[in-house]
Amino acid sequence: GAVVSQHPSWVICKSGTSVKIECRSLDFQATTMFWYRQFPKQSLMLMATSNEGSKATYEQGVEKDKFLINHASLTLSTLTVTSAHPEDSSFYICSARVGLARGEQYFGPGTRLTVT
Amino acid sequence: AQTVTQSQPEMSVQEAETVTLSCTYDTSENNYYLFWYKQPPSRQMILVIRQEAYKQQNATENRFSVNFQKAAKSFSLKISDSQLGDTAMYFCAFHNFGNEKLTFGTGTRLTIIP
Numbered sequence: 001g002a003v004v005s006q007h008p009s010w011v012i013c014k015s016g017t018s019v020k021i022e023c024r025s026l027d028f029q030a031t032t033m034f035w036y037r038q039f040p041k042q043s044l045m046l047m048a049t050s051n052e053g054s055k056a057t058y059e060q061g062v063e064k065d066k067f068l069i070n071h072a073s074l075t076l077s078t079l080t081v082t083s084a085h086p087e088d089s090s091f092y093i094c095s096a097r098v099g100l101a102r103g104e105q106y107f108g109p110g111t112r113l114t115v116t
Numbered sequence: 117a118q119t120v121t122q123s124q125p126e127m128s129v130q131e132a133e134t135v136t137l138s139c140t141y142d143t144s145e146n147n148y149y150l151f152w153y154k155q156p157p158s159r160q161m162i163l164v165i166r167q168e169a170y171k172q173q174n175a176t177e178n179r180f181s182v183n184f185q186k187a188a189k190s191f192s193l194k195i196s197d198s199q200l201g202d203t204a205m206y207f208c209a210f211h212n213f214g215n216e217k218l219t220f221g222t223g224t225r226l227t228i229i230p
Contacts, residue, residue, distance in 0.1 A: 032216055034216075034217075034218075038159075041225075042222075042223075043207060043220045043221065043222050043223050044161075044207070044220050046217060046218075049216055049217065091159065093159075093161065095161070097216065102149075102166075103148075103149035103151075103166070103211040103213075104149065104151055104163055104166055104211070105218055106163065107153075107160065107161035107162075109158070109159070109160045110159050110160070
């Protein structure tokens, strides 16, 4: 149980275009999902917390107009990188919390974004 | 704010040996969870083990066990009979009751040598 999928696993886009990454909880309902960014050989950096039916909460320093997050259902959250630049190239990971009482998050397999 | 420190950037051990990864954390809270996550070369984050702070008994999951010292704010992971598939980055993480976020350490890169 507690499987999270992410699509696509790898995407290449041209500078100035937008790209959407989907995060789905496959066998449970996730009222809260999280989006992380990970640079090579580094830890996960939380970008935003996404709650179903409400606006996402962004971490300090994360541009909310550049990284658009939508959590329209209990099983789907999307991250759209708008007007992508080469410096946005990174590994993006989503996660979902199973329940507040348990605390742990289950992670998707990640999306490698390359902006050329 | 909570902080999580992993002081061992890299470790290596021979297959079948036992290895211990260190983690310390800083918090003023009393109720929280601690986790160890594994990130193999595939980069899929996998939950290895969890520990509730209110439980004195150390958590175990097959070959994985923790040494939780609440007063010392220490949470180490012991891997027994290490296997090649244990090669991965290991992240210690903290979760405070009532806070949605996980706070991660910087990670320890563990290599199991055949």
